[in-house]
Amino acid sequence: MNLFAFDDAACGRLAREGTPLFAYSLAAAEAQFRALREALPPRVRLAYAVKANPHPRLLQLFGELGASFDCASAGELARVAELAPGRILYAGPGKRTAELDLALSLGVRVQAEGWEDLERLERLAPGPVAVNLRVHPAGGIQEGSPIIGGTGPSAFGVDEEDLPLLLKRAGSLRKVAIRGLHVFAASNERDASRLLATHRHVLGMARLLQEALGTELEQVDLGGGLGIPYAAGEAPLDVGALGRGLGELLAACPWFTGELVLEPGRFLAGPCGVYLTRVTRVKESRGVRFVILEGGVNHLLRPLLTGQAFPTRAVASGGAKRPATLAGPLCTSLDRLGEVELPEVAPGTLLAMGMAGAYGFTEAMTPFLSHPAPRERWEA
Ligand SMILES: Cc1ncc(COP(=O)(O)O)c(C=O)c1O
Structure with missing residues (x-):
């Protein structure tokens, strides 16, 4: 898979308007959406997770391609309310009452994360309202990334072992009806069989929930x-295998006549974006080559959270590569963008970081140290 949405010539052209810059390709985003959509059975709804990249151009594109949207705040709801009425889901472990009110007024499907959501919806809803219940599994699901998923303690959803008590309490609800299940169990998983194993487990939970209700x-x-690859040699997710597996799962669950929902953010938005920055300084320090850039964790947080650099290349610069530690301009030793292999670089050399369309600018700590925000630019 090509980890960079733009080649050297395009990166050079885009950078002439100024760096640091997030450049995005609409064509790449559309191709990624279509590849996934076409691989999935029709009974799988595709809801783009807005948090991955909430830029209006991207939301507009996915809306036109028929996407539903997964939102997690009133701000995200407002961004997609008119693009996809009737196709919006709303999750979040700490919804404020005003946000629930907005969701109700927009006819959004709420993922209730616990009794508090159910009870407040019961008070706020003017009439009957169907919701999904978010459940945090107790076991049977492969550990995902430490950031989200897994089976340990969690701020998200109802712990699976607390379900019977919650369902008993839910018997008192008059307006709110639990009509769906929501489970988020993995993060950046590129192995279709591991994803399918978690999905099979979730369908097992759904059967029990259906029987209980x-x-x-x-x-x-x-x-x-x-998942998406963040390094050369990492295999991309086989969407064909995922789609076939979901089809088989639906066929094996004749008791379930509803729809499945997938809420990818990273997969749909990641590959369309490239972050462009120039080198400001190179420092050799006790055997380590620090390459200091115009932007650091104020523009890209993911390397600090995961320990993995974005795929990085020096634009139009050849020569033998050797290790480099990428650092930003911030006065904190937290400002590291990971370890990469680069040829000789100097102040002014342009670097491109691929797969930066998701959890890039939106996840950045932009105000930290008051450097200018990066620009964003969309290309056809
Ligand atoms: C409820 C929910 N849905 C979907 C996503 C998107 O996840 P990803 O970008 O890994 O596909 C997230 C990410 O945090 C989430 O919390």
């Missing part, structure tokens, strides 16, 4: 977590 579930939301 005594009514058919309309939706089983399998969350996001579809």
